[in-house]
Amino acid sequence: MRYKFLTAAFAATVALNFAGPAAATDLEVTHWWTSGGEAAAVAELAKAFDATGNHWIDGAIAGSGGTARPIMISRITGGDPMGATQFNHGRQAEELVQAGLMRDLTDVATKGKWTEVVRPKSLLDSCTIDGKIYCVPVNIHSWQWLWLSNAAFEKAGVPVPKNWNEYVAAAPALEKAGIVPLAVGGQAWQASGAFDVLLAAVGGTDAFLKVYKDKDAKFAAGPEVAKVFKAADDARKMAKNTNVQDWNQATNMVITGKAGGQIMGDWAQGEFQVAGKTAGKDYTCLPGLGLNEVIATGGDAFYFPLLKDADKAKAQEVLAETLLDPKTQVAFNLKKGSLPVRGDVDLNAANDCMKKGLAILAKGAVIPWTDQLLSQDSQKQKEDLFSEFFAKPDMSLEDAQKRFADIIASAD
Amino acid sequence: MSKSERPSQLFRNLNAKVASIPMILTAMVVFVGGTAWTVLYSFTNSKLLPRLNFVGLDQYYRLWATPRWLISIENLLIYGVISLVFSLVIGFLLAALLDQKIRFEDTFRTIFLYPFALSFIVTGLVWQWLLNPDFGVQGVVRSLGWTSFDFNPLYNSSIVIYGISIAALWQGTGLIMCLMLAGLRGIDEDIWKAARVDGIPMWKTYLFIIIPMMRPVFITTLVIIASGIVKVYDLVVAQTSGGPGIASEVPAKYVYDYMFFAQNLGQGFAASTMMLLSVMIVIVPWAYLEFGGRKRV
Numbered sequence: 001m002r003y004k005f006l007t008a009a010f011a012a013t014v015a016l017n018f019a020g021p022a023a024a025t026d027l028e029v030t031h032w033w034t035s036g037g038e039a040a041a042v043a044e045l046a047k048a049f050d051a052t053g054n055h056w057i058d059g060a061i062a063g064s065g066g067t068a069r070p071i072m073i074s075r076i077t078g079g080d081p082m083g084a085t086q087f088n089h090g091r092q093a094e095e096l097v098q099a100g101l102m103r104d105l106t107d108v109a110t111k112g113k114w115t116e117v118v119r120p121k122s123l124l125d126s127c128t129i130d131g132k133i134y135c136v137p138v139n140i141h142s143w144q145w146l147w148l149s150n151a152a153f154e155k156a157g158v159p160v161p162k163n164w165n166e167y168v169a170a171a172p173a174l175e176k177a178g179i180v181p182l183a184v185g186g187q188a189w190q191a192s193g194a195f196d197v198l199l200a201a202v203g204g205t206d207a208f209l210k211v212y213k214d215k216d217a218k219f220a221a222g223p224e225v226a227k228v229f230k231a232a233d234d235a236r237k238m239a240k241n242t243n244v245q246d247w248n249q250a251t252n253m254v255i256t257g258k259a260g261g262q263i264m265g266d267w268a269q270g271e272f273q274v275a276g277k278t279a280g281k282d283y284t285c286l287p288g289l290g291l292n293e294v295i296a297t298g299g300d301a302f303y304f305p306l307l308k309d310a311d312k313a314k315a316q317e318v319l320a321e322t323l324l325d326p327k328t329q330v331a332f333n334l335k336k337g338s339l340p341v342r343g344d345v346d347l348n349a350a351n352d353c354m355k356k357g358l359a360i361l362a363k364g365a366v367i368p369w370t371d372q373l374l375s376q377d378s379q380k381q382k383e384d385l386f387s388e389f390f391a392k393p394d395m396s397l398e399d400a401q402k403r404f405a406d407i408i409a410s411a412d
Numbered sequence: 413m414s415k416s417e418r419p420s421q422l423f424r425n426l427n428a429k430v431a432s433i434p435m436i437l438t439a440m441v442v443f444v445g446g447t448a449w450t451v452l453y454s455f456t457n458s459k460l461l462p463r464l465n466f467v468g469l470d471q472y473y474r475l476w477a478t479p480r481w482l483i484s485i486e487n488l489l490i491y492g493v494i495s496l497v498f499s500l501v502i503g504f505l506l507a508a509l510l511d512q513k514i515r516f517e518d519t520f521r522t523i524f525l526y527p528f529a530l531s532f533i534v535t536g537l538v539w540q541w542l543l544n545p546d547f548g549v550q551g552v553v554r555s556l557g558w559t560s561f562d563f564n565p566l567y568n569s570s571i572v573i574y575g576i577s578i579a580a581l582w583q584g585t586g587l588i589m590c591l592m593l594a595g596l597r598g599i600d601e602d603i604w605k606a607a608r609v610d611g612i613p614m615w616k617t618y619l620f621i622i623i624p625m626m627r628p629v630f631i632t633t634l635v636i637i638a639s640g641i642v643k644v645y646d647l648v649v650a651q652t653s654g655g656p657g658i659a660s661e662v663p664a665k666y667v668y669d670y671m672f673f674a675q676n677l678g679q680g681f682a683a684s685t686m687m688l689l690s691v692m693i694v695i696v697p698w699a700y701l702e703f704g705g706r707k708r709v
Contacts, residue, residue, distance in 0.1 A: 070672035077461065095460035095675070186655045243545060243567055245653070377459070380674035384480045384658055391657025392569055403479075410474075 025315040027083030029302075030059035030075075032068035033336075035248075037270040041336035045138075048328040054315045057083075066189075076101050081305030083312055084319055089126040089137050089301035090372035096303075097134050103304040103313075108320050109133045117324070119343035120364065122297050126372045135301040136323045139338035142295040142357065143197050143265040143369065146286040147272070151257040152179050163290030164201060167261065168234045174260045181238035183250035183259035188387035190247055192379075194263040195232050195386050196370055200296070201289035202231045205367055212373045217409035221401060229397045229404075235263070236390050254283070263289070265298075269353055270337045279352040287356055295360045298369035299338065378411040447688065454681035462677055471682035481683065484661045487573045491662070492641040494577040495584065499637055500630075502581070503588030508618060510589070511596045521593070525586040532583065536650025539579035540566065566652055569659035576651055576660055583647075584640065588633055595629030596622065631702070642691055663687050 027049075033042045039060070046056035059082055061068035069092060072085050076096055087093045096102050109115070109124075118124045118137065127135040146164065153160045153170065156177040161167040171181040184190055200208040207224050210216045219225065242259070244250050251271045253259035262268065269285075277283055288294050302323055304316045322328055329340040334349055339357055347358060360366075370379060385407065389400050457467045475481050506524060510517055527535065542548045545564040553561040565575030599622055607617040623630075645664035648654060654661045663683060671680030 066673050073460065073675075092675075099461055187653070188655075188658075245655070375459070376673065376675040377670075377679070380669065380676075381478075384478075387655065388479070388657040388659075391655060391659065 024053055024055055025311045026055045026057050027312060027315045027319060028057040028059050029084045029086075029319075030061060030068070030072050030082045031086035031300075032061050032063070032065050033086070034060050034062045035270070036274065037335060037337060041332050044331040044335055045323065045328065048322050048325065048331070049319055052318050052322060054318060076305050081307060083307070083316060084302050084304050086300055087135070087303055088371045089123065089135055089299060090369070091375055092371065093135070093303050094129065094375075097129050101305060102134050103306045103316065104132045105134060105136065105304065105320055106132045108317050112321060112324060114324065117342050117344060119341065120297055120361070120366045122366065122368055122372075123299070123341055126297075126368070127301060135303045136320050137299060137301045137341045138323050138329075139333055139336055140295070140297050140299045140341060140361070141265055141267060141338050142287075142298065143193050144200060144288045144295055145266055145268070145353075146261055146263055146289045147251070147254055147268055148261040148284040148286065149254045149257050149259065150282055150284060152177075152254075152260045155179065155257065156260075160284050161286075161290070163286065164198075164231070165291075167289075168231075168238070170260070171234075171238050179257070180241045180253065180259040181261070182235055183242045183244070183253045183262045184235070184239040184390060185242065185247050185250040186245040186387075186391075187247065188383040190250070190264075191386040191390040192383040193265070194235060194390075195228075195382075197263050197289065198231045198235065199225070199228050200294060200367060201291040203228045204292055205294055208367060211408060212370055213368070215408050215411050217405045220408040221405035225404070226397070226401060229401050232386075232389070232400075233397055236393065239390060240393060266337060266339075266353070266357065269351075273337070273351075285353040285356065287360060293360055294365045294367050295339075295357060296369035297366050298371050299341075375412050378407060381407045450681050451685050451688075454678060454685045456678050458677040458681070460675040460677070467678075471678045472686075474679065475682050475686065480658045480661055481663070481666055483658055484663045484666050487660060487662055488641070488644070490573050491577055491580070491644060492638075494574070495580050495641055496634075496637055498577075498581050499585050499588045500633065502585050503633075504592050506585070506589040507592035507596055510593055521590070524589050527583045528587045530583065532580075532644075532646040533650045535579050535583045536647045539575075539582070540651045543575050543578075567656055569656050572652060572656065572660040576648060579651060580640075580644070580647055584637070588637070591629060591633050591636075592626075595626040598629075599625055638694070642687065 029046075031042060033039060042058070042060070046058060049056040061071055065088065069087070072082070072087075073096065075082060076085075077099075081101070093102065114124060114133065115121075123137040123140070124133065127133050127137060146167070148160055148167070150160055152174065156170070156173040156179060158170045158173045161170055167181075174181045184194060196208075196212075199211065203211075203224055207219075207228070210219045211225065238260075242250060242253070244253065247264060247268070248271055250259070250262050251264060251268045252275075254262045255272060255275045255277060269279075272279070272283055279285060302320070304320065307313050307316065324342070326342060326345045329342050330345050330347065333340045334347070337354070339354065339361060340347065343362075347354070350358065370382075374382075382404075385400065385403055389395055453462050453464075454471055455468060456463060456465050457470070458465070510520060514520070530538075543550075543564070543566045545551065545567060550561060550563045553563070565571045565578075603621065603625075604617070607621060612621075643664055644662055645668070648660055648662050648665055652660045654665060664687070667680045667683045667687070670676050670683065674680075
């Protein structure tokens with residue numbers, strides 16, 4: 001009886017297999033998008049890929065990029081590559097490409113005219129190594145945002161600031177009202193990211209590029225960067241009572257009015273949306289800290305490891321095309337809260353802050369981000385320095401700037 | 413001289429030798445081989461992938477000029493001294509108290525040993541909450557009326573390593589107590605009787621008779637504690653993830669972060685070679701005294 005049942009079950013599965021479309025290929029895709037909004041955005045990509053007759057196998061790795069990247073890299077170098085994988089475009093996968101482990105997508109790119117549709121051009125440049133294209137950018141995430149709680153400023157009795165300088169001036173009033181002026185979580189990348197944003201905003205675009213692109217150590221030790229360290233010192237003083245670790249806990253302090261504001265990337269917007277807050281009414285966003293309205297073109301991209309299986313290789317091409325499809329781009333980015341990589345798509349449903357970002361993007365006020373300019377090694381050293389700087393009120397500015405210049409001098 | 417009279421040493425216990433070949437191979441290839449490979453590549457500038465591109469001692473110069481590494485070493489020393497001294501002292505005291513033929517000994521033993529059943533990750537998370545200024549000990553005492561009470565080790569750079577040590581002691585002391593108790597139970601009852609007949613006070617009996625007799629137990633315990641100190645990593649990750657800033661970093665975390673987050677294998681290998689070296693500096697003289705001496709006797 002039991003055997004009969006099993007046999008029937010097997011027969012059924014075999015029959016089902018044959019019933020499916022003949023071209024269906026399973027492709028495993030790894031990524032680290034696991035929070036509520038992120039998972040919804042990934043589901044859009046999977047839906048679009050499944051609609052092509054292939055099958056998306058979701059390989060989500062929990063615990064942010066820092067945890068996921070070592071796992072992905074060891075799978076690729078260890079000879080068990082997945083069908084496609086997320087990285088932040090830039091230099092994270094550079095060595096994997098140089099070692100010949102990644103697939104060259106130049107043919108697909110030429111066919112799809114990627115060089116014409118992808119905007120800004122620097123996105124595709126980050127995917128290009130030795131004239132060949134190795135990744136598909138899917139969104140633009142920018143760090144340059146200051147999120148302010150309108151309720152907190154109302155309670156302190158000061159108007160909501162329009163730029164960083166007004167914000168610093170308003171800090172004592174916030175403190176008097178029992179509000180932490182600036183929320184900076186304890187994770188190392190938050191402190192380091194906040195400094196980079198200050199560098200681009202207070203120091204200006206040229207200063208940012210001179211330090212991180214040209215790696216000019218003398219300039220990094222000079223008076224212009226000293227101004228940025230002065231601003232970072234203000235930020236350090238304003239943030240000293242933030243007793244939280246994660247970035248979304250810090251964002252939550254702004255949402256609940258316990259903190260005046262936070263310097264954080266546009267992914268923070270998802271938290272405001274989930275909490276049911278409206279841009280302009282409950283919170284204010286200032287791109288470029290209100291001083292220098294630029295957007296950095298960091299973001300996410302998909303890389304395709306070199307596979308032996310011809311069917312899977314074919315499915316990789318289909319996935320690459322699907323990811324850049326205008327319809328997929330809109331559906332994905334609306335859920336993710338990021339900006340699309342194509343200039344020719346319509347984003348009417350975007351909220352105020354996203355529209356501000358799109359306007360800056362249309363003006364072409366973009367800078368490359370540190371993921372694109374610095375190696376992971378230099379990034380980590382920078383994180384160590386700034387997390388120490390923000391946690392140690394007695395660390396002198398001269399000392400910190402000297403160590404910063406040393407890191408830039410040895411950066412690659 | 414003829415072979416038939418004295419069989420060669422090589423072929424004695426042949427079965428046993430053949431049987432241990434897999435273990436010997438594992439030890440040679442995995443442990444010794446892996447160690448040699450790591451040391452070799454620590455002299456290269458390997459980034460994400462290991463490459464034989466030698467740069468001499470550059471990785472070591474950089475390592476010892478990095479403030480984070482120096483802080484890690486300092487933290488390891490403080491943590492090491494604290495956990496060595498306190499877990500031995502507290503563990504022995506608890507064992508001696510339990511050894512007084514008290515009632516409910518099994519119950520107490522279970523209670524003291526229980527934390528050891530938890531991993532360092534769970535221990536770290538539990539103590540992160542207990543030491544949290546808003547929800548933990550400080551919050552409770554303040555809500556009882558003592559509003560100026562200050563106990564906030566995890567958010568204070570200068571004492572954070574002590575906050576971590578507290579959690580480590582809570583977790584590990586039970587095991588030390590059990591080892592000590594086993595040692596105490598191994599002491600012959602007659603020795604106690606003889607000491608009592610001679611009118612030696614109890615504390616003196618412990619200090620000058622029992623403890624010297626428990627030398628093997630102490631050595632085992634010492635090795636267990638010391639290996640726990642060098643490899644401490646998960647507790648720090650769970651409790652503070654190295655913070656505030658880099659105030660509670662430890663060497664093992666530096667190795668992991670630089671090998672995998674920073675994609676700089678060379679630097680990670682250099683740091684792990686330094687960890688190996690520090691273990692060797694402690695172990696080799698001790699092993700020489702312990703095992704080398706016995707042969708001469």
